[in-house]
Amino acid sequence: MNPDASNASSEPIAGETVRHGTGVNSTRAFPTTACPTHLDPFVLFERFYIDPDDGFPMHPHRGFEIVSYMLEGGMDHEDSLGVSHTATPGEAMHITAGKGIRHSELPANGAGCSGLQLWVNLPREEKDREPNYADAAADDLPTLEEDGATITTVVGGGSPLEPTTELTYHDVRVTDDWTWTLPDGWTGFLYGVSGTGTVDGHEFEKGDVFPLTESRSVVLESERGNETETETESELRVVAVAGRPNDEEIRQQGPFVL
Template sequence: MTSDAASDERSASDGPVAGQPVQHGTGVNSTRAFPSEAYPSSLDPFVLFERFHIDPDAGFPMHEHRGFEIVSYMLEGGMDHADSLGVEHTAREGEAMRITAGGGIRHSEFPADGEFCSGLQLWVNLPRSEKETEADYVDASAADLPTETVDGATVTTVVGEGSPIDLRTPMTYRDARVDGAWTWSVPDGWSGFLYGVGGSGTVDGDAFGEGDVLPVTEARDVRVEAGDDSATLRVVAVAGRPHDEPIRLRGPYVL
């Protein structure tokens, strides 16, 4: 995917903010968690995060990326991926892909089977010393991603212990379906965010629902609770160790 947003500075947020609707030049619609008007910054080491919605007649033709890594995680339907490494793969609901763009990779993304698809895409910065690393790709089926039931939630690890998806930045990425209360912990020295995928509830007592994001820039515990109607609140919780380097986003490149 491509982006025309850029920010080098981290900004603070006292609580959840709403995601921003974005329409890409190819006709794909997204809800962007950051950078956005409400949170006009990247979240070192994370460059951007958004939920994408691709109609059957839309998609991303072959385009180039450099200087970062991409994690795509499918929520609905399937997405066909092809790249300059010779990889052709269809990721379906509950499956994930990681692309290391490094010194350069070209790829395309289109909905599979002529049907709508939706998913989440995260861009993770590469440290300056690894900007020119060799391009790479890996994917994981839903069965490959470990899932556990804990008090108040069912949690799938997209990136982290037990997952075949790994990055050059130490990080974790969890998909939590919360039907009671669940506590997410951000380690010391890390930053991250929560994103609302579906349902409604609260985060540290603040209303939280689909499309909302809670940026977190210091170690803390965050309490996530489903709503009083007993509906499940689905969130993704992402945290990583900052590189403490400027993030310079220039369209499809992170310099």
């Protein structure tokens, strides 16, 4: 049993608004009041909204990895490795903080931005590894059509991003019925990006999270919509994330995971 997720819910949970010290608002999936545990190997997951005059000035991280995936606008990234990059919608960035890295995340071109950020714990023997950075353009991330869904792979087969911890991360646009199966022994979650629908028969919408700590299949269904709804409004968009647990306690202290 994953020690950090033993109390995870089997039903969708509404995300919680978190306000960061710089004035940035996020809708956090976990850990929150309603979902207080980490989901080994995952430390946290949230959707961030950065207004034009806000952002994350240069700050440190240590002991984990970060996967950022842009949804709207652009975000300027700079770090202590000398990297400077602007991430745009559909683009992903991967940072291995390892023994220590500093970086900033600020809205680009005087406009706000929004995206998703995942923190992944590094196993104990990897926490002092050298820091690293990589990114992937939208065209680098493979997209395929399945029955009931269009799936873009952010991390996993075909993606150039290769975190230390074995995991998969998919951006899924559910157009009808689609089934997601959690691999044996893995932990995972679904997070609502936009639209409405159901997960295992439960209502599911933007900002909701559905944690999974036992291997099984989950059926997602998009809201069919009516004649006044657009295709985008009736389409359920989620991210489906799964990873192999490290079976180690996750000890987070602010920007550090010890």
